[in-house]
Amino acid sequence: MDCPYCGGANLSAAKFCMHCSAPLTGTPGQAQPQTQMPPQAPPITPSMNAPSRPVMNQPIPGMAAPAMAAPGVAVPNHLVWAILVTLFCCLPGGIVAIIFASQVGTKLAVGDVQGAVEASNKAKTWCWVGFGVGLGVMLLWILLAVVAEMANM
Amino acid sequence: MSATRRRLQALGVILAVGAVAAFLYLVNPAERLAFAPCPFHALTGFYCPGCGSLRGLHALLHGHLFAAFGLNPLMVLSLPFLAYPFASQVMLATRGRELPYVRWPVWAIKALFWLIVLYWILRNVPLYPFTILAP
Numbered sequence: 399m400d401c402p403y404c405g406g407a408n409l410s411a412a413k414f415c416m417h418c419s420a421p422l423t424g425t426p427g428q429a430q431p432q433t434q435m436p437p438q439a440p441p442i443t444p445s446m447n448a449p450s451r452p453v454m455n456q457p458i459p460g461m462a463a464p465a466m467a468a469p470g471v472a473v474p475n476h477l478v479w480a481i482l483v484t485l486f487c488c489l490p491g492g493i494v495a496i497i498f499a500s501q502v503g504t505k506l507a508v509g510d511v512q513g514a515v516e517a518s519n520k521a522k523t524w525c526w527v528g529f530g531v532g533l534g535v536m537l538l539w540i541l542l543a544v545v546a547e548m549a550n551m
Numbered sequence: 552m553s554a555t556r557r558r559l560q561a562l563g564v565i566l567a568v569g570a571v572a573a574f575l576y577l578v579n580p581a582e583r584l585a586f587a588p589c590p591f592h593a594l595t596g597f598y599c600p601g602c603g604s605l606r607g608l609h610a611l612l613h614g615h616l617f618a619a620f621g622l623n624p625l626m627v628l629s630l631p632f633l634a635y636p637f638a639s640q641v642m643l644a645t646r647g648r649e650l651p652y653v654r655w656p657v658w659a660i661k662a663l664f665w666l667i668v669l670y671w672i673l674r675n676v677p678l679y680p681f682t683i684l685a686p
Contacts, residue, residue, distance in 0.1 A: 477660060482633065503660065535590050
């Protein structure tokens with residue numbers, strides 16, 4: 399099936415998109431856990447399930463518990479590329495990518511999978527922007543060097 | 552994306568890193584005009600966090616760790632963090648399995664951002680302890 403977030407093609411049995419890691423079960427609206435609880439989730443009774451847990455972990459009505467929101471979802475934050483672009487290529491794009499990389503984790507922590515995927519894609523885009531600008535400057539430099547060389551001959 | 556395609560992609564990453572390393576080993580960015588100067592430095596006269604990275608890598612490839620550290624200490628310190636994903640790509644290309652994915656905690660990414668900004672400012676301060684940071 400095609401991913402509802404990024405449109406990439408996936409195997410029909412896939413549970414998560416292999417391109418952007420978004421969950422593939424159901425529509426994008428269903429994947430947002432903030433507004434609704436899982437339909438089959440049994441009522442959590444702290445005394446039965448987890449006596450050691452503090453009472454704070456009880457789900458507040460209308461809000462999904464953070465840990466339950468996105469089990470096993472790995473949205474790439476592209477941090478490595480952001481660092482590479484910042485330190486070796488073109489700084490501005492890399493810095494922006496680092497900011498979006500941190501947003502991926504922040505949004506995943508509150509269960510906003512769609513927001514995390516969007517931040518992930520933005521981080522990726524800015525890595526490419528930084529890389530492209532760096533490459534462009536490099537190519538322009540080579541072109542100028544060749545022109546200067548030919549003018550000297 | 553099939554498993555074979557992922558492995559080929561990993562192989563491509565490894566070959567690209569190897570090619571860049573070979574080129575940086577052979578060509579000294581400080582002497583040759585093969586590399587463009589940093590646009591930020593050329594425009595403003597200030598150093599950016601990446602200034603000295605290529606010269607530093609050239610020094611590092613020739614075994615001059617201290618010279619590399621003098622050119623861009625943050626670049627040298629960042630290399631171990633970049634080595635792990637690279638090793639993961641090597642594992643993917645050779646064994647077909649990546650190393651366990653390590654997700655940086657959000658506070659660490661934010662700290663990295665502020666570290667880079669601070670580094671950017673401090674390496675332009677022309678006073679003794681900070682001049683170590685300049686290339």
